[in-house]
Amino acid sequence: MLTAAEILERAVSGERRWLARAVTLIEHRRAGAALAKLEVRRRGEPGAPQVIGLTGPPGAGKSTFADRLVTEARAAGKRVAVVAVDPSSPFSGGAILGDRIRMERHTGDDGVYVRSLSSRGHLGGLSTATAEVVDLLDACGFDLIVVETVGVGQSELGVIEVADTAVVVLTPESGDTVQTMKAGLLEIADVFVVNKADRPGADRLARELRRSVELTENTGWRTPVHTASALEKQGIDQVLASATAHMDWCCGEGREAWRRRRGDAQVRLFLDLVAERARRDALSGLGESREAALRSFALSPHAAMEEL
Ligand SMILES: Nc1nc2c(ncn2[C@@H]2O[C@H](COP(=O)(O)OP(=O)(O)OP(=O)(O)O)[C@@H](O)[C@H]2O)c(=O)[nH]1
Ligand SMILES: [Mg+2]
Known part of the structure; x- marks a missing residue:
């Protein structure tokens, strides 16, 4: 099993097969911090x-x-x-x-x-x-x-x-x-x-x-x-x-307009990453049984948030 960093590295070195794997990794949101090294x-x-x-x-x-x-x-x-x-x-x-x-x-x-x-x-x-x-x-x-x-x-x-x-x-x-x-x-x-x-x-x-x-x-x-x-x-x-x-x-x-747009995109990417992480952490933090309670209307979304 290669790590995300290794897969990205192989992709960048020009191997098509690994590029496909790397994109799939990103698509499944599993590349994580390895991307920061690109x-x-x-x-x-x-x-x-x-x-x-x-x-x-x-x-x-x-x-x-x-x-x-x-x-x-x-x-x-x-x-x-x-x-x-x-x-x-x-x-x-x-x-x-x-x-x-x-x-x-x-x-x-x-x-x-x-x-x-x-x-x-x-x-x-x-x-x-x-x-x-x-x-x-x-x-x-x-x-x-x-x-x-x-x-x-x-x-x-x-x-x-x-x-x-x-x-x-x-x-x-x-x-x-x-x-x-x-x-x-x-x-x-x-x-x-x-x-x-x-x-x-x-x-x-x-x-x-x-x-x-x-x-x-x-x-x-x-x-x-x-x-x-x-x-x-x-x-x-x-x-x-x-x-x-x-x-x-x-x-x-x-150039300034370009920089502003790219800068906005950077901020949005950061916020999206934070939101992504928060959603994942929130669900695992809530735990399976409380999620089941949420799904069956025994627990309201608001109460679940307070609980968390
Ligand atoms: N008459 C005509 N048909 C075109 C032209 N360009 C594309 N088409 C046809 O329009 C249809 C849709 O083309 P696509 O290139 O798939 O359009 P798209 O915007 O990528 O479609 P989605 O990704 O599904 O939103 C196809 O049948 C094309 O052959 C054109 O300039 N003139
Ligand atoms: Mg299309």
Whole structure:
């Protein structure tokens, strides 16, 4: 039996099999303090690796887009990792399976690593796990890390916070900009993509988004709005160029904004870790029989807390 530290070490030394094991360890929340020893490049300074977050409604084309980004990055000689995070439910393995099959064309390519993360097997902690997996991939030397997550609620905002650049993927069918604002996507988007532009309505939504972006207070970065078709390979270059322009901005004029976002993410990660530990300790501290009392309504949650 190897320790968590040994597994992480082997993963970082470049062994794929161990990278998979290490990610699973993190997914199951069992890597613990061994993570603190990773040599993460992306700490106080932006640059390497570049972390792009892809979020948006279900079926918007995020995975198709990620696949295109992988192809572009490989053509540029970059090593790239894709992490597909599925916050929806422990039962929705279907989409992830689809992603796997689509990404299979990259298998055998040592410069590509694709992995999905789900909340299966543990309570919450998905954004914490994502941040830790990104750190691991960073330490493994990947040049580009793409994090894909479905944008439906607050949970994925924490997931996408790990990225340097948040790319929000919408479609002509995504509805209007009011809905986009309600979902909080307007605040987090560094780049907007109206995908499926091979269908009608893309230009109209893009115009609306541009207007909304102009009305939104910003940090000096004006969020570009692109139309694209991941399916027909249209507009991918422009999106990638905008993501890179945003990264350059983060390294220059936007450095303070980048640092603030990364700093907030650090604090959130810390608080999440504390919460995770507290939940675990609370349950074991309560003990099995009192937990049974809680489950059978013999003990109220409030009384249980006082007891603890
Ligand atoms: N017409 C059209 N279809 C597209 C385009 N991009 C993706 N699709 C299709 O849309 C469907 C969903 O694509 P995915 O890439 O799986 O979308 P996703 O956002 O990753 O989906 P989830 O991860 O399930 O939220 C697939 O059938 C794609 O082939 C596009 O540009 N145009
Ligand atoms: Mg997907």
